Structure formats: structure tokens, C-alpha cells
Amino acid sequence: MARTIALIPAAGMGKRMGAGSNKQYLMLDGMPILARTVRTFEEADCIDAIYLISPEQEIPFCRSDVVERYGFTKVRAIVPGGQERQHSVYNGLRAIEGIEPDDIVLIHDGVRPFVSVQMLEDAAAAARESGASVVAVPVKDTVKVVQEGLVTATPPRETLWLAQTPQGFRYGLIRAAHEQAAAAGFLGTDDASLLEWQGQPVRVVQGDYRNIKITTPEDMILAEAFLKETAK
Numbered sequence: 001m002a003r004t005i006a007l008i009p010a011a012g013m014g015k016r017m018g019a020g021s022n023k024q025y026l027m028l029d030g031m032p033i034l035a036r037t038v039r040t041f042e043e044a045d046c047i048d049a050i051y052l053i054s055p056e057q058e059i060p061f062c063r064s065d066v067v068e069r070y071g072f073t074k075v076r077a078i079v080p081g082g083q084e085r086q087h088s089v090y091n092g093l094r095a096i097e098g099i100e101p102d103d104i105v106l107i108h109d110g111v112r113p114f115v116s117v118q119m120l121e122d123a124a125a126a127a128r129e130s131g132a133s134v135v136a137v138p139v140k141d142t143v144k145v146v147q148e149g150l151v152t153a154t155p156p157r158e159t160l161w162l163a164q165t166p167q168g169f170r171y172g173l174i175r176a177a178h179e180q181a182a183a184a185g186f187l188g189t190d191d192a193s194l195l196e197w198q199g200q201p202v203r204v205v206q207g208d209y210r211n212i213k214i215t216t217p218e219d220m221i222l223a224e225a226f227l228k229e230t231a232k
């Protein structure tokens with residue numbers, strides 16, 4: 001049976017959060033965002049090993065204040081990140097030990113702490129069957145394409161989905177896509193887009209509107225509200 005490996009990029013600088021420190025370590029009800037995210041992977045039976053990706057200078061802190069403090073036993077390594085998210089993920093892909101082309105890699109933002117075990121299982125199963133999967137939700141608003149302050153298009157809403165993570169892949173496929181993108185200088189904002197760029201199919205798996213990426217200060221308010229609701 002193919003193994004399922006989690007790659008958790010957490011090497012961003014959190015510029016849009018403007019917290020003055022890295023957003024992945026902001027506390028949500030007493031626990032760092034990143035630790036909340038890793039906990040779900042630690043608890044999921046379908047996950048065999050976890051690789052974290054961190055800014056190089058924060059690796060000791062990540063080890064002491066996330067991995068050791070919360071006793072995460074599945075974390076195999078903390079890998080230094082790169083300039084862009086894509087570079088960080090590529091570093092992670094190259095660091096996984098003993099991985100086979102048919103093993104599954106689940107790539108998940110460290111700052112999406114509301115991921116569920118069900119989402120991990122669904123994304124991994126779809127990747128095993130189809131090669132690549134992306135967790136996503138349908139958009140609720142009408143989306144405008146805007147150029148130089150003018151609307152140039154209103155794409156039909158039923159075709160629009162918001163991409164989340166986890167995104168799941170057979171290792172051989174995602175490794176080759178990252179290598180080809182790096183050689184061609186193609187930069188995508190998620191991993192599925194690299195396979196799309198190659199013309200490969202990507203299966204959509206139903207996500208959850210609560211699986212937010214904590215990006216700007218109002219996302220912290222939402223995250224705290226979600227936590228309060230589940231504590232009731």
C-alpha cells in the first residue's frame with residue numbers, strides 16, 4: 001500500500017497579517033496556529049509522516065515550540081523554505097526520505113488550522129485514484145475580472161471554486177511538475193496549478209468554508225469565532 005506523506009509549508013513571512021511576528025505562531029485559544037494544523041495530521045490514521053517547512057532561522061523555534069512542546073511523533077524533518085511558497089514546497093518534496101513515485105503527498109498550508117481528518121482522507125483517496133486532487137468550495141459571490149479599474153468579464157459563477165488545501169498528488173507527478181515549472185520559470189500560487197499548466201487532470205474534492213487560510217487580521221476574528229462555536 002502506498003504511503004501518505006504530509007508536507008506543511010509554514011515558511012512565509014505573514015506580511016498581510018502585519019502582526020510584527022510570524023503569523024503561524026499566533027495563538028488561537030492558547031495554541032499556536034501551526035500546532036493546531038499539525039495536530040490534525042498527527043491524529044489522522046491515514047498520515048504516515050509529516051515534513052514541516054519553515055524559514056531557516058525559525059527552525060529551532062519550530063522544533064521546540066511546536067514539535068517538541070506538543071509531542072508530535074510523526075514529524076520527520078523541518079526543512080528550510082524558499083522565497084515563494086512554490087520554492088518552499090519544492091524544497092520539501094526533495095527532502096522526503098525513501099519516497100516512491102506512487103506514494104501520496106498531501107500539501108497543506110500551515111495556516112489553515114481548521115482542516116479535518118475527513119478532508120485529509122478524501123484528498124488522499126482522490127489523489128490515489130486520479131493522480132491529483134484539490135480541496136475546494138464553490139464561490140458564493142459574483143466574481144468580476146478587473147483590469148485598470150474596469151470590469152472586463154463576469155465568469156459564470158457555477159464554474160468558479162475557491163481552491164483550498166490539502167492538495168493531494170502521486171509523488172512522481174508533483175515532483176515532475178515542480179521540476180518542469182522550475183526549469184521554465186513558471187510560478188503558481190498553489191500546487192494543483194502546476195499540474196494544470198502541464199495539461200494534467202486535477203480532481204476536485206469538497207472542502208469546507210471554515211477551512212480558511214489565516215491571511216489578514218480579520219481572519220483571526222473568524223478563527224476565534226469558529227473555535228468558540230465548537231467549544232459550546
Ligand SMILES: Nc1ccn([C@@H]2O[C@H](COP(=O)(O)OP(=O)(O)OP(=O)(O)O)[C@@H](O)[C@H]2O)c(=O)n1
Pocket residue numbers: 009010011012013014015016017024053081082083084085086088089109110111112213214215
Ligand atoms: N515563501 C513561502 C511563502 C509562503 N509559505 C507558506 O504558504 C502558506 C500560504 O501562504 P500565505 O498565507 O500567503 O502566507 P505568507 O506568505 O506568510 O503571507 P504573506 O503573503 O502575507 O506574507 C503559509 O502557510 C505560508 O507559511 C511558505 O512556506 N513559503
Ligand SMILES: C[C@](O)(CO)[C@H](O)COP(=O)(O)O
Pocket residue numbers: 085109162163164165189190191213215
Ligand atoms: C495554496 C492556497 O492556499 C490555495 O488557496 C493559496 O493559493 C496560497 O496563496 P498565497 O498567495 O500563498 O496566499
